[in-house]
Amino acid sequence: MKKDFLWGAALSNVQAEGGYLEDGKGLNVYDTLVVTPEKGIPPMFCDTAVATDHYHHYKEDIDFMAEMGLKAYRFSVVWSRIHPLGDDEKPNEKGLAYYEDMVDYLLEKGIEPVVSLVHFDMPDHLLRTYNGFLNKKVIDFYAKHVETVVNRLKGKVKYWLTYNEINLAPYQSDLVAGAYCPDNMSKPELFVHLSINTAIAHARAVEVIKRVDPQAWVGGMIGHAPFYPLTCKSEDIIAADFKNKMHNYLPFDIMTSGQLPSYFLNYIQNRNINIKFDEKERQVILESSQKLDYLAFSYYQSSVQSSFDDITDFIELEDAILFDQRGLKNPNYTANEWGWQIDGEGLRYSLVDLYQRYHKPLFIVENGIGIDEKLVDGKVYDDERIQYYQKHIVSLKRAVEHDGVDLMGYLAWSPIDFLSSHKEIRKRYGFVYINRDFDDLLDLKRYRKKSFYWYQKVIANNGEDLSDDIHY
Template sequence: MNKEFLWGAALSNVQAEGAYLEDGKGLNVYDTLEIRFETGQNTLSDTSVAADHYHRFKEDIAHMKEMGFTAYRFSIVWSRIHPNGDDGLVNEAGLAYYEEMIDELLAAGIEPVVSLVHFDMPDHLRTEYNGFMDRRVVDWYAGHVAVVAGRFRDKVKYWITYNEMNTAFYGPRLVAGAEKPEGMGDVPFHALLTAHTQLAHAKAVLEIKKTNPDAMVAGMDAYASIYPLTCRPEDVLAAQMADDFRNNLTFDVMVNGEFPSWYTKFLHNNGVELDLNAEDMQTIKEASKRLDYLAFSYYQSDTACAPAGCADRLDFENKMLACADRNANPYVKANAWGWQIDPVGLRVALKALYERYHKPLFIVENGIGIDDRLENGKVYDDERIAYYQGHIRNVTDAIDYDGVEVLGYLAWSPIDFLSSHKEMRKRYGFVYIDRNDDGTGSLERFPKKSYYWYKKVIASDGTDLEDDIEY
C-alpha cells in the first residue's frame, strides 16, 4: 500500500445513534421502516436507543484511535439537520453535534469520510411527496447538502453523495423514501427513481464543489460481482444484463454524464421516457466532470441465470431488471444469513470498476454479519478475521498485480449496531455492544478478538494478516 492509503471502518449513524427524537431530530425513513424479517429474525430492535452512539461517540472514537484508524466513514443524518426537509428550517443542534464529532476525529488523527443520504431521509418527505419520486425532493436535498457542506467545508475532505444509490429500485422506501405507486410498472418506476436520484447526486456534487473546489467527492454503489450460474450462453447474457442493471448503470451515468445506449433503448422499447430535461442533463454532465473517485460497498458476489418462460427478448430484459431466478453459487460458502462469502469477488470488482471507469476506487464497506457471543467479557470472532483476511489479500492483489488505484479500505464496522433490518443479533463490529433485540443490556463496549487483529493489520499496512493474536 502507499503511505496515503486510508485504513479504518464505517457505519451508518441512523442505525447506531439512537436518540431518535433528541435535540430537535425528526423521524426518518429508517425510524419508521416496516421490514420483512431476515433469516432467523423474529423481533425488531428499538431505534430510539440502537447502540447509543449519539451519547457515546467519543468512547467509540477512542477505540478507533486505539486501533490506528486513519479514516472513518459516517453519515450525517438528514432528519437531524432538516427535521421535515421541505421548510428550510435548519436544526443547529444537529450541526453542532456532527461538528463536535468531526473535531473529535480530527484530534485523533482520523480523516472523516462523510456520507449523505444513508437511510435517513426525513419521513415527512416520504409520506407527503413519496420521496425521490417527486422532483421537489431533489431540490430540497440539494439545499440540505449546501448547508452541510458549507458548515464543514474546512474540516471534511472526503464526501459521498448518496449511499448505495443503485439499490433505490430494490429497496425504495429505505433508500429513496419512495414506494411504487399503484398501477405503475417496474420499468417506469425504475426510470423515474434512476433519473431523480442521478439528478440528486449531480446537484450534490456541484453544491459540495461550489463550497470547496478541493473537496474529494464520490458517488457510491453497492457492488456484487455477478457470475453466470453456468457456461450456458443464455446464462452468460443474463449475468451481463444483471451486472448492467445492478452494478454499472449508476456509475455509467455518474462518470460519463449520460445514460448508456442500452438503457435508453431498453426504456424506449418499453415505451418509457426519462423525466429529465436539457438543463437536468447538463447538470449531470457537469457533475461527471467534477467527480473525484468512486466509492462502493462489497459484501458478497451473486449469480445470474436466464429466466424461464420468457415470451420474448423484452420480457427477458424485464425479468432481469427484477432480479428473477437468482441462485446460490455452489462454489462459495455463506454466513448464517445466506450472504455468500467470496473474497476473490472483491478483486474481480476492483479490476472491473477500474478498467471501466479509470477512477480511483475507495472500498467504504466490507464486512460479515455474525451472531457473536460474549463470554466472560470476550468475543472470539475468528470467522470474522478469516473473512477479512481473504478480502484484504484480494485488495492487495488488485493493487500489486492488476494496477488498480485504491484509496483505502473501510471495514463494516467499528462497533455493533442495528442491521438494515433493525436487528442487533446480526453483528458486524470490532467492538461488541451489550445490547439485545429485546432492549436488555448495559450498552457497555467490549473489544472482540478481531479488534486487536485489525489493529495489527493497520500497523503493518496490510502485510501481517496472520490470526495469531493472544486475546
C-alpha cells in the same frame, strides 16, 4: 500498499445513534421502515429509539477507533437530524453542532472523516408528503440540505459521498429513496424514474460540494455485487451481462460519462416509458461528471444469474432478470447465517473490472460480515470475522500490487455493533461488541472483540501481516 492508504472503518449513523427524537431530530425512513425479514435464522427486530446509543457514546466509540489506529472513518450525517421535516426553512442547529463536534473530535484523534450525505435517513415527512425522490421537489430539498452541511463542515471534511448505495434505490425504494411505488406505476417504470432522479440528485450534490468547497474530494457510491453467469450457457452469460449493466454499472456510467447510456435508453424505449429529463438536468449531470474525483462502493458478496428458459418474450425476460427473486446460489462458496455468500476473490474481480471500466481512483467504503455472536466472560472470539477479512484484504492487495488498481482505501464494516439495515441487533458487524439484546438494552457497555486487536495489527503493519496470531 502505499503509505497514505486509508485503512479505516465505516458505519451508518441512522443505524447506530438512537437519540430517537432528541435535540430536534425528526423521524426518518429508517425509523418508520416496515421490515421485510431476510432469509436465514429467525429475525429479532429492534426499534431505533436507542439502537446502540452512539449518539451519547460517540466520543467513547471514536476513542476505540483511535486505539485501533484507524486512518479514516466513514459516517453519515442523518438528514432528519439537520432538517427534521426535510422541507424546513432553517436547519436544526443542535444537529449541525453535533456532527461538527464529531468531526472535530475525529481530527483531534488523527482520523480522516469520510462523510455520507444520504444513508437511509431521508426525513419521513418527504416520503409521506412528496413520495421522496420520485418527486423532483425533493431533489431541491436535498441540494439545500447538502449545502447546509458542507457549509458547516468545509475545510474540515475532505472526502464526501453523495448518496449511499444509490443503485439500490429502485429495489428498496422506501429505505434508499424515500419513495413508494404508486399503484399505477410498474416496476420497470419505477426503476427508470428513480434511476434518473437519483442520478440528478447525485449530480446536484456534486455541484454544491465543489462550489462550496473546491478543495473537497467527491465520490459517488454503489452497493456492488458482481453477477457471474450460473452456467457457461450463452443465455446465462447474456443474462449476467444485462444484470451487471442495470444493477452495478448504470449509476457509475451516468456519473462518469455525464449522460444516460445507450443500453438504458434502449430499455426505456422498448417499454415506451415517458421520462421527464430536461436540458437543465442533463447539463448538471454532464458538468458533475467532469468534477467527480473518485468512485466508492460497498462489497459483501458476489451473486449468480441465469436466464429463464420458460420466458420467450425479450421484454418480459429482461424484467424477470432485473427483478429476479429466486435467490440463486453459487455452489463454490459458503455463506453466513443469512445466506450471504463469502467470495473474497470477488473483491479483486470487482476492483479490476471497475477500474478498467472507469479509470478513476476507487475506494472500498464498506466490507464486512454479519455474525450472530454472544459475549462470554467479557469476550467475543470472532475468528470467523477475521477469516473473512483475511480473504478480502489478500484480494484487494492483489488488485493493487499485481493488477495496478488505484485504490484509495479500505473501510471495514464496522467499528462498533449497531442495528443492521433490517433493524436487527442479532446480526453484528462490529470490532467492538455493544452489550444489548433485541428486547433488553442491558447496560450498552462496550467490549473489544478478538478482531479488534487483529485489525489494529493489520493497520499498524500496513496490511503486510494478516496472520491470526492474536493472544486474546
